[in-house]
Amino acid sequence: MIVFNEDGCIKCGACEGTCPTSAIDVTPNAIIHCDTCGEEPKCADACPQGALKVEMFEIAEGIEQARLVFNSVLCDQCGKCEEVCPQETLKVTGEKLKEVEGFCVMCQKCVDICPVDVIGIPGVVEPAEYELDLKGKGPVYIKDCVGCGTCVEPCPVNAITLDEVGSPVTVSDDCIRCGLCSQTCPWNAIYIAEKVPVKRTKEIESFTFDSAKCIGCNTCVEACPGDFISANSATLTVAIPSVCAACGLCVKLCPVDALEINVEWGEGAPVDAEGIGRDVEKCDFIGACANKCPTEAIRVVTKTGMLCPALEEVGGEPSFTSCIRCGACASMCSNDALKVEQYELTIDGESVTRDRISFNPSKCDQCGDCIEACPYDMLHKSDNPKLPIAGFCTLCGQCMEACPEDALCYK
Template sequence: MEGIKIQEDACLVCNACAAVCPTDAIEIAPFKTCTLCMQCTQVCPTGALSELDDKINYNPTKCKKCGACAEVCPTKIKKVDDTFPYSKGHCVLCKKCVEVCPIEIISIPGLVEKPKKEINIPKDPIAVTDACVGCEVCVPVCPVDAITMEDGKAVVDKNKCIYCSLCAQTCPWNAIFVAGKIPKKRKKEILKFEVDTEKCIGCIKCAEICPGNMIKVDNENLVIETPVACPACNLCVNICPVDALTLDVKYESAHPITDEGLVIIEKDYDILEKCAKVCPTDAIVADKKSKTIKMCIVCGACTVACPTGALKMGSINHNGKDYNRIEFSPHLCDKCGKCVEVCPMDTLKLSKGKIPLKGYCVMCLLCLSCAEAEKKKVLELR
């Protein structure tokens, strides 16, 4: 037995598999799964973890929470904490992840095999495929209002599009591609997905429209059962005639347009907070309360929105390679705030100081120097 296998390039990052896993043996984006290598059973000093019929057997009453299993885990999915059942991250072959996946891309070799999904990537600069379900999630995230809906499908105005890839990163069903690449999806968390049983009239329209068949119906009682996690396309919410469904989703920050440029490679808040403090333009924003980091991704949305030419897309050479940067001319800025409104990362802010705008990256690399001084690789120039 090889453990859980996920076709990563096709994953919707809906987190349904991780949500139903009883032992936390799956983490999504970055992907970690238990491989059933059995190393944890071999080092367990008390016999709390043992191998039984090609499975990992766990007896929490024997667990001393020593952490030896987590230390040897090659994928680092194994963890030990003070919450019962203490030792987590080992696959018990329950197959719940396989059953819940809306696009059937999870296999357990030797137990359940799913055929690999073929992904046909358009070569156009930006393309919306037939996988579009018309959910409209991409429309509000576009910083330059380049997406409209026509005949139930998303249509991109290529004269407006700045190819920032936010639409592709956010699309729940992998229907948008930019620059001929599979998009790196934004992680999301379902904060609430509930049905108001007093409002629900049992029409089951929500279940019928769900592209992944993730909403279940108790036909005997005509009760709707919402999933613990899903791609969050909102089709079910939009079609409900009595507003009985509530879906609240939290998205993580977007990724850089390409794999090139200045990128965060490890989200170490303490180090990145120090990097934020040295940034002369406040292009890195640290939120102490939520322990999250936002950073300008040099998408250029602000330069498109700027009516005075105060913001422009420029370039700078580092070690013989050209990189995009944002150039700002303070004397041209009239503080209209249009750039702030379109910034997808919410880093741009109007300022009362000598520089009337903060939050754009000029690629000075002071943050990178700070990270290197801390001797921890949290930022990288690619």
Template sequence: MIIINDDGCIKCGACEGTCPTSAIELTPTTIIHCDTCGGEPKCADVCPNGALKVEDYEIAEGIEQARLVFNSILCDSCGKCEEVCPQETIVVTEEKLKEVKGFCVMCQKCVDICPVDVIGIPGVVEPKEYDLDLSGKGPVYIADCVGCGTCVEPCPVGAISLDEYGTPITVDDDKCIRCGLCSQTCPWNAIFISEKKPVKREKEIKSFNFAASKCIGCNTCIEACPGDFIKPNSGDLTVQIPEVCAACSLCVNLCPVDALEIDVEWGEGAPVDAEGIGRDVEKCDFIGACANKCPTEAIRVVTKTGMCCPSLEETGGDPSFASCIRCGACASVCSNNALNIGSIEVTIDGEPVLRDRIEFNPSKCDACGDCISACPYDMLHKTDNPKLPIAGFCTLCGQCIEACPADALCYK
């Protein structure tokens, strides 16, 4: 049985790409794979023709594992195996000789290719354990950065810089808005924002080319590849590039003769403000009712007359809207756990969904101000209210939505 430690997975897709029977499916949040139902696969039990059978396979000396064997001649594509598969990996394709896919044959190719060794077989190769406890790490945490630079371009505010490929990135804390796009993009789980484990962006390698005529046999790409995906060719000085890898492009950027070329198509990222309170800019008339209604002063509006709400101070500025987007930077630096990231169920298009919110316990707050300094949106501030010594954080209570006369606000 194949097991995967999802906590340490970098979602590179190498296991999915190498599986000969498509028994592994990668999603941005998890990995779905055939686990042979713990040694008693249901697909084989229901197959009326014996096209899928269980076979005891000696995977190591003295250690046997159950694996599935498929006989195309006996398969009539009835679909019963697909119906009972608890992991939903089995699919009836009706393709000649491959009428069924999604079952594990215990070939171990996924175990061999995993660059971070989180795929294993009980009693044979134990998956590597990763400690992803991010508490106390602060709003921006970088660990074991390989210097591929993949996160630099997605940063919407240019807060990330890379002096030289192969050296760690640096993040300008004053520029960083804690949106999380860098951590969603990083191929190697080297950067985390506001102590959150990111949902990785989807990606697809459209092409990965190697020009053997340019290669000088320096092995720079082999040595640079953090996942050991690139192998030397025996008998000459060239290399073998993989069909699937983490797509960090470090080998391409370090090759001294430009012998490597990669084209990666990235899926959309999900910045922290993509969920929570949405505002229709065209509907907003900058009255400020939302800011005046917010119980935690998490919205700041400058009206068309230059009045700032909720402080009711004359600014003379242009109309504007700003709000807490619940990035969690404040919670990540609060040493007393007065601020935390929680969740609340809201209704969107008639369906209940969970959304992050900021939770505050005033009894634990000592008004140290660390959260105010950490807030990248300048929303947090001290008050004279002992029941709310710190204000400016969004609890996603929805009172702003109810107060808006133009229906410009909604849950998203």
């Protein structure tokens, strides 16, 4: 049985791409794969024609494991295997000689190709263990950055700099903790506000190699963090993979531009994409939401230049700023007075969970670290002993109730 240690998975999709029977599906949230139902495959039991069968296979000396074998001649495409598959990897394709796909044949190609060795076979090849402790790492944590620079372009505020390809990136104080860099990083090297990100989807549209340009320097072979590229000493060229992490480090370092990669990226999900949304067209900058918020997590400058909730005359253009629950404050709080918690909401009849900020005033020593970490300058000290620190959003919804224009909603 193939097993995955998802904690260390970089979601590169190499295992999915190399699987000859399409038995692996790498999603931003999980790895879905045929696990042969604990060596008692339900698909084989359900197949009335015996097209899918269980076979004991010697995977190593003295070690046998169950695998699935498929006989195309016997398959009548009834779909019973697809119906009973608990992982939903089995699919009836209708293609000749490949009428069914999604079952594991224990070929071990996924084990061999994994660049971080998190795929294994119990008793034969144990998957690598990864202990990721983000506690105390702060709002921005960079770990083992390979310097590919993939995170630079997605940053909406140009806060990430790559001084030299192959050297770690740096993140400036302009960072707004949106998390897009972390979602994009092919090697799990950057974390925002102590959160493990949901990765963006990606697809390699093309990855080409011009052998006529190649000078056999093997720079790409040595640079590839996942050992995807191999040298061909007989021809002084290299062999590029059909699937990889798509970081493009090899392309950037190739001295003769012999490599080219084109990657189609899926949409990212900035931290403010979920929680409380504002309809800009409806918002009239009245300030009722800011005045109602019990934690002063909204700041509005009205059309008359009044700052709410402070009720001070500041002038300037109307504006709306709010806590986006990025968690930067919680990542800096050494006393756990501020925490990021999961909160259950009902949106359009569907139950969903969203991040909220919780605060325990009895643990707060007003050190101010959270205030410095807040990228939107929302956090501030308060004279209220029950709320010594204010400016964080708890998703209580009182702002929505107060808005006379219905400009705010859960999203």
